[in-house]
Amino acid sequence: MTTRTELAGQPELAPVPGRVFGIYIHVPFCATRCGYCDFNTYTPGELGGANPDGWLTALRVELRLAAENVGSVPVQTVFVGGGTPSLLGGAGLAAVLGAVRDNFELAVDAEVTTEANPESTSPEMFTTLREAGYTRISLGMQSAAPQVLAVLDRTHSPGRAPAAALEARAAGFEHVNIDLIYGTPGETDDDLRRSIDVAVGAGVDHVSAYSLIVEDGTALARRVRRGEIARPDDDVLAQRYELLDSRLSAAGLHWYEVSNWSRAGGECRHNLGYWDGGEWWGAGPGAHGFLGDTRWWNVKHPNAYAQALTENRLPIADFETLEARDRHVEDVMLRVRVRDGLPVALLDTEERARAENLCGEGLLLRQQDALVLTDRGRLLADAVVRDLLG
């Protein structure tokens, strides 16, 4: 991998014809910081004068510069993530999509998602988003159990997330996701069962579920270190994953990536692009993009971001050029986690032999020309990747 640490000029940022192209937009604002979260996001006291209006002005410039680099490739997916995009309100998010449209051609059937925190949504906002052209809402519910939400520092009441999902559906959103976190200290099997039932009961067509990661530098990591709360236990996490998979499957939501379940047709096309060899422009503070063999990432703080764009230059912090081997490792890592599986044709002779062994151990299954994780393989996906790559 070639990494540039001192940026002079900018990398070559051109899409490869024929690959799916999407745009990710990062909204770096949150009302408060959840104790487990290490995403690039800022509470009002951390913004140093930056604000959503300044961010939107800078974003417009970045999207203009992006279009100048990328040319007239149609945008298949847009994903507005955060942070808390819903803090921008319906009109703010409509303006974000307007800025994309001013600079790019959206495919007729483009998928346009925004993340939203339940407490900063309303029925009117969902109507505005639908009218603006958003097609998908992703709600951070995390859990239906009040004591779990308290450990996670989430500010919404347990009932607000399913209510928001129902409001989004009533506003005409066919595609609604709920994010869950499982394995939080203090969560019981019954808490997770209830969280799943509440999500499914709100009629969503997609659930993402992540085990709680104790990220270094977070308030949660400090509490774990002080012994105030226990680190999530691996056996409990595996058991909770099995519970998620069986209950969601029984409700008609099937896994299509290790941490993602959907009804048929409800898969998130934007995320499939990340996993399946697509390309994207990442706009906004700290956003990562990937075009051709180049991965780049923007400066993190909204002030530094706005400053670069005021000077009419891309706010790139650094970039790396993936060599064939790096690209191969990534392909294996990402594609094996997807239900369609890892095409055998991608593997060299030694990897194919190791794949045979993994099939023998019941971790992979050969399905036509692809290798697919078995139920047990999904629990051990990281180890399967390590074994495959040797």
Ligand SMILES: C[S@@+](CC[C@H](N)C(=O)[O-])C[C@H]1O[C@@H](n2cnc3c(N)ncnc32)[C@H](O)[C@@H]1O
């Ligand atoms: C970074 S948030 C952004 C969206 C929104 N602010 C929210 O919190 O729902 C996206 C998702 O990442 C997941 N997430 C963030 N930090 C995590 C952690 N330490 N462990 C597990 N999941 C995490 C949560 O499920 C969250 O819904």
Ligand code: SF4
């Ligand atoms: S989890 Fe979501 S709401 Fe909480 S701090 Fe992170 S980005 Fe903000």
